[in-house]
Amino acid sequence: TLLRTQLSGDEIIVVSNREPYIHEWQGEQTIVRRPASGLVTAVEPVMRACSGTWIAHGSGSADREFVDAHDRLMLPPGHKDYALRRIWLSDEEVRGYYNGFANEGLWPLCHMVHIRPTFRESDWETYRAVNRRFADAVVAEAHSEDPVILVQDYHFALLPAMIRERLPRATILAFWHIPWPNPESFGICPWRREILQGMLGSTILGFQTRNHSQNFIETVDRYLEARVEHEHSTISFRGETSFVESYPISIEWPGSAASADWPSPQNCRDEVFSQLGLRAGQRIILGVDRFDYTKGIIERLQAFEHLLQHNPQWIGEVSLLQIAAPTRSALADYQGLHAKVHDMVAALNARFGRAGYTPVILQNVQHDQRWLARLYRAAAVCVVSSLHDGMNLVSKEFVAARDDEQGVLILSRFTGAARELSEALLVNPYHVEDVAQAMQRALLMPADEQRERLASMRMTVQEFNVFRWAGHILSDASRWRLRERIEARV
Numbered sequence: 001t002l003l004r005t006q007l008s009g010d011e012i013i014v015v016s017n018r019e020p021y022i023h024e025w026q027g028e029q030t031i032v033r034r035p036a037s038g039l040v041t042a043v044e045p046v047m048r049a050c051s052g053t054w055i056a057h058g059s060g061s062a063d064r065e066f067v068d069a070h071d072r073l074m075l076p077p078g079h080k081d082y083a084l085r086r087i088w089l090s091d092e093e094v095r096g097y098y099n100g101f102a103n104e105g106l107w108p109l110c111h112m113v114h115i116r117p118t119f120r121e122s123d124w125e126t127y128r129a130v131n132r133r134f135a136d137a138v139v140a141e142a143h144s145e146d147p148v149i150l151v152q153d154y155h156f157a158l159l160p161a162m163i164r165e166r167l168p169r170a171t172i173l174a175f176w177h178i179p180w181p182n183p184e185s186f187g188i189c190p191w192r193r194e195i196l197q198g199m200l201g202s203t204i205l206g207f208q209t210r211n212h213s214q215n216f217i218e219t220v221d222r223y224l225e226a227r228v229e230h231e232h233s234t235i236s237f238r239g240e241t242s243f244v245e246s247y248p249i250s251i252e253w254p255g256s257a258a259s260a261d262w263p264s265p266q267n268c269r270d271e272v273f274s275q276l277g278l279r280a281g282q283r284i285i286l287g288v289d290r291f292d293y294t295k296g297i298i299e300r301l302q303a304f305e306h307l308l309q310h311n312p313q314w315i316g317e318v319s320l321l322q323i324a325a326p327t328r329s330a331l332a333d334y335q336g337l338h339a340k341v342h343d344m345v346a347a348l349n350a351r352f353g354r355a356g357y358t359p360v361i362l363q364n365v366q367h368d369q370r371w372l373a374r375l376y377r378a379a380a381v382c383v384v385s386s387l388h389d390g391m392n393l394v395s396k397e398f399v400a401a402r403d404d405e406q407g408v409l410i411l412s413r414f415t416g417a418a419r420e421l422s423e424a425l426l427v428n429p430y431h432v433e434d435v436a437q438a439m440q441r442a443l444l445m446p447a448d449e450q451r452e453r454l455a456s457m458r459m460t461v462q463e464f465n466v467f468r469w470a471g472h473i474l475s476d477a478s479r480w481r482l483r484e485r486i487e488a489r490v
């Protein structure tokens with residue numbers, strides 16, 4: 001309701017690459033799937049609360065005519081109150097804009113994980129052209145001359161300025177879900193100036209942490225002739241001013257309808273253990289990630305191996321369950337990661353496995369929210385070992401799922417979430433022994449310490465939930481609009 005009041009009368013348009021629901025053929029039928037994406041996890045509940053139009057790249061296998069015709073009706077029950085408008089891209093556009101510039105260029109450029117970015121002129125041109133197509137769609141969807149437009153992530157760095165040109169009175173809020181690197185790192189991008197100029201079409205530029213927003217401001221200071229006011233966190237460029245701030249993103253709280261039907265933790269354990277063929281009394285260390293090289297899955301496996309080697313009492317007792325949702329599998333760096341992880345898992349299982357005990361269970365599939373909640377509730381430990389992560393919402397989802405206040409979160413220091421969830425066992429994922437030690441400590445942690453840590457983290461996530469995130473950006477935006485109006489009078 002707070003969000004609705006803040007937006008009363010305003011038209012709201014969200015733009016993201018990922019669509020919140022993917023329609024796929026399954027035999028004769030069309031099914032609806034939710035993609036694995038922190039962005040979708042966070043923004044979808046906001047959209048459900050605010051209504052409006054969501055423009056995204058259509059990626060499912062269902063017929064386009066069918067999906068377009070059902071842009072409202074095809075959503076699952078209770079999710080009808082916003083329109084979903086798909087942009088259909090050709091294979092060539094997907095290659096250049098998504099696989100190429102976004103995921104081989106900007107993604108490794110922004111994540112400090114020592115994967116070399118690849119920049120191709122043709123990818124850049126396609127990226128620009130696709131941003132242009134989305135700008136056209138925004139203008140076509142806008143019914144008023146001053147809509148509120150929420151531009152999401154690194155797929156659309158050029159969109160804010162393209163929209164600003166054609167809808168000068170729009171309130172454009174761009175949110176960068178991934179880290180922003182320091183000026184030297186960013187400077188290797190051949191189109192650094194164009195990207196910064198594109199982003200500065202925004203009214204507000206949001207980042208996950210203060211560190212990232214500071215990096216952005218310093219990057220602009222270094223490469224553009226812009227006026228930077230550090231004190232007010234504003235950047236003025238070619239007569240327009242943007243406000244740069246950090247807004248740590250979060251998850252829905254209270255949970256979605258799904259949380260109402262959570263079985264007790266004991267029932268979750270029973271269900272999960274029988275599905276996985278685990279012996280009662282065994283314990284699960286859980287990892288839930290997209291199958292991405294930024295997530296530190298290799299380092300996690302090394303740590304688990306170290307744990308079993310140095311604490312053989314866990315052999316036969318503890319399994320690492322790693323959910324790795326498929327993503328970007330057309331790219332060589334991702335294929336290399338798959339191969340390496342599969343090899344490591346095979347070696348680990350050969351070394352420590354025995355009849356009735358599989359040390360590592362790797363599931364290279366995407367699970368739905370309901371099953372994930374059961375896994376979170378069944379696990380003894382949840383481990384997030386990202387090498388670098390803008391926020392990481394898995395950590396917050398785990399905390400939210402544990403209303404029994406039991407279970408231990410191991411969390412990489414290099415996630416945005418580590419700033420808020422300081423009661424987790426914070427680790428350096430590059431330091432294998434450190435992570436193994438945290439696993440050991442987690443497995444031995446007394447119930448009352450688990451309760452204290454979770455209770456505190458649950459308060460944080462409850463208070464700083466995603467509605468608060470959206471409310472914070474939107475109230476800054478309305479204050480900003482007012483100030484501009486007042487300044488225009490003098």
Ligand code: G6P
Binds near residue numbers: 037040177178
């Ligand atoms: C990150 C990005 C999102 C992206 C998601 C999934 O969370 O910030 O923009 O949607 O990863 O990646 P994918 O390429 O599978 O959409």
